[in-house]
Amino acid sequence: MKRILIVFLLIFIIGCGQPGQGRGKITGEPDGLQISFLPLQPASSLRENQDVNVGLELVNNGVCDISSEVCVTDTLSSVWAGVEEQCTSLELRGIEQVGEGVTKDSTTKQFSFPAYRGVDRDLSTSIIAKSKYNCDITAGPQLCVKPLVGQKEKECPSFEKITGDKLRATIAPITLVGVDKQLVPEQGGIKLVVAITLKKMGAGEIKGELDESTINKKGSSSALRYVPVRVEVDYRGYGSLECRELENGIFLWRKDKDQEILNCEIFLGSIDYVENPLDIKLGYEYEVSQMMPIQILDVDKQR
Amino acid sequence: MKKSYIFIIFLVSLLIIAGCKKEGTGKTGTFFGGVDGVSIEFEKLSPPSKFEQDDSVSIQTILKNKGEFDLQSGKAKAKIFGINLNTFGLTDQYKGSAGPLRGRGEFSDQGGEQVLDFGNARYNQPIINSQDFTIRAKVCYPYQTKGLVNVCITPLIAKESGKEVCSVEEQKVKKGDISSGPVQITSVTEEIRGSDQVRFNIEIQNQGKGDVFMPEIECEKLEEATARVANKDKVEVHILNPADVQCDFRTSDLTNRGIVELVGGKQVVSCFTTARDSYEDKLNIRLNYVYLDETSVPVTIFESTTK
Known part of the structure; x- marks a missing residue:
């Protein structure tokens, strides 16, 4: 009996000891x-x-x-x-x-x-x-919106910081590491405001060249300081969010930064309680x- | 020895008989009582908990009236929410029950049930690997809670001379005095004021999981944020007996019918009547309101394997 127990114990330990x-x-x-x-x-x-x-x-x-x-x-x-x-x-x-x-x-x-x-x-x-x-990825958490700010705060907070697993941050050289949600009541409905924090991996760097119109607008030195990242933010089925830092769908990432923040918003009008994915689409070249x-x-x- | 055996067999038989006794209906007073009204839940496998992106799945809810108020056809309504309905190909409109929803009563211990079919859902957006959603459904219905509570009407002179036939002291709400509904009369206490005035303090409480709204408000209207706020936590209280009872409803003159606003889910209404003699009476109360309750089901949609 003792032997059987020891054998079982050994199998158990070996099983647990696998590196996974x-x-x-x-x-x-x-x-x-x-x-x-x-x-x-x-x-x-x-x-x-x-x-x-x-x-x-x-x-x-x-x-x-x-x-x-x-x-x-x-x-x-x-x-x-x-x-x-x-x-x-x-x-x-x-x-x-x-x-x-x-x-x-x-x-x-x-x-x-x-x-x-x-x-x-x-x-x-x-x-x-x-x-x-x-690399082209789509990542993003489920965000809840509700018709009235201040109500059902436990179920759907009006101010929310989403991190960790809930982010559904697809692993890629640049991905999202945080989303700060805010619901703002406005005339005739609710506005969804998000601050999206993007982070690049420690090794390597973002590559790519700015287009001519951007260089003309920002100055020739901008080519040395920025690299382009394509970004599109969509509250699935409700349309694209307007992001302050985007121009023609391009975000200029400062070469000396590992982390950047995008501020986006969408007016949803009169809306019932909804939990819906925020699709953050990123496209870039990475070396x-x-x-x-x-x-x-x-x-x-x-x- | 033989006698003791007979005694043991007798005792065991008694126990068995007592055990076999059919469980009662749970009704000890006028009403069954409870906090149930109309409940809503998703039918089994409608929707299934997991399905593929290309699958078209049935969405059905079942409404069960476990309270003690009958609802006519179409009075209880339900709608699906909590997801972007357009992306699932579902309607955002309320759907009424096709048949009546009888409440619990003498002839129906269980109450009525109605299934509402919302058609088929098919997710029309791209899915990578899998995506979790929570599909929610809400039910909206007008309801009434009835109360028949024994009260003591006695003037001060009768009390002080020891000639009162009843006592005003204790809690008046007993088991079976209040019909089943999510909004309840949780307490009725009495006090004598002046020489011939009896005051009733009636505590009303939302004991259900949902929200209560002003009666007569249409469910569709409650979808508007402003209407929802304006009508939330409001219950109509109607005292049918004693006939001369008057209540302080704050928003209206002293009357036997008015609106009470619940604060933190409850409120106490003060009513009074004149006592010329000492006698027992029934305080007959009706609470009218619209109730909104909801349910949810988590689903996982998997990326299609047939590309």
Whole structure:
């Protein structure tokens, strides 16, 4: 009897001890393509005339399908040969919810470069791997509206800060991290006012160029300070919200900021109690890079 | 020994018989009592809790009158809300009951039921993976709560000379004195004022889950925010007996019929009558109002697998 109990206990412990691979959700904090160098590919120090092999592991942690390419280059002048930019195609499916778990696509890529030559002293360089891809997502919480501000506050607060799971923030390089809702009574109905906080993932940066009309309007230096993000905010079935910071559906994201806020509103008129999704559609180009410093050793010096 | 066996068998038989006794109707006074009026719930699988984006699902509600007031056909109305009805292809109009909704009574212990069919819902917006919604339905109906409470009418002189036939002291509302309805008469107390005046303090309370509104207001009108605010928490109180009872309704002259506004779901109305003699009487009260109650059902719509 004791043995059976111990066996059961062991099975239970083993079962609980699994890392839970694949479990999770497709909503959460910003995340996307993750690039990492495979062990010793390349090694941290290479000898002159030694072939350079670069191995990358690429994991897509976001919902956007990646159909792009990944490129590898270095920071050293081409005088010494070695790593000249090489690109290869990259196809990774976005994460998907399957039951209680999440499927995540990943791949490895191998690059071979000729050796560094003619080195007359030890040199330092960095191998850089980067990939740029487009991402279009729709995310957003269910927002309740009601005909009278001040009533049924417990069920549907007139002022509400939505964070966490309720946000239904689809995981992507830029996603939403907070929605501040406000119901404003106005002549003839209710106005829905929202402040949407967007955040980009820690690694990488938003890419893209401003169109000419924006540069003309904002000045030529704006191209250095801003990158465009397409945004559309829709209270599903009731129409688009007007957002103060949007111009022709484009939000100018300051390059030095990780987080931005959009202020939007829609007049809903006389409306009964409704819980309805706020669809926040985002479209942008994102570049992720990974750098690895290496040393190229001068063979002659070693002799 | 034998005698004790017979005694045990007798005792057990008694217990069995007592256990088998049919459960009573729960009616101990004039009324069944309770706080039920017309309830609303979604019919089973209408809608189902989970369905696909392309599915067309039936939406039906069932109205049950578990109170003690009869409603004619069409008087109780229901509508679907809580979702963007356009995106589900549903109407935003009230739908009346096709038949009468009899309340609980001598011949119907359960009360009447009516099913309201709101047609089929089909979600016409894109879904990514799945989306949760809460479909709500509200019922709106005019209702009446009746009260028949024994009261003591006695002048001060009769009380002080010990010639009163009844007492004004205790709580007058007893079990079975008030008919079942969401708005209840929760207390009636008496006090003697002056030499020949008896005062009744009648406490009225919304004990249901929903909201109460002024009688005669149309359900459709309550959809307007201003009308809703103006008519909320208002109940008409009508004292039918004793005939000369007058109440202080604040908004009108002293009369036996007027509107009472509930504050925090309750209010006390003060009424009085003249007592020339000492006798027991029935305080016959009617509360008229419109009641609004709601229910909800969570549904999950999954992204279509047939693209």
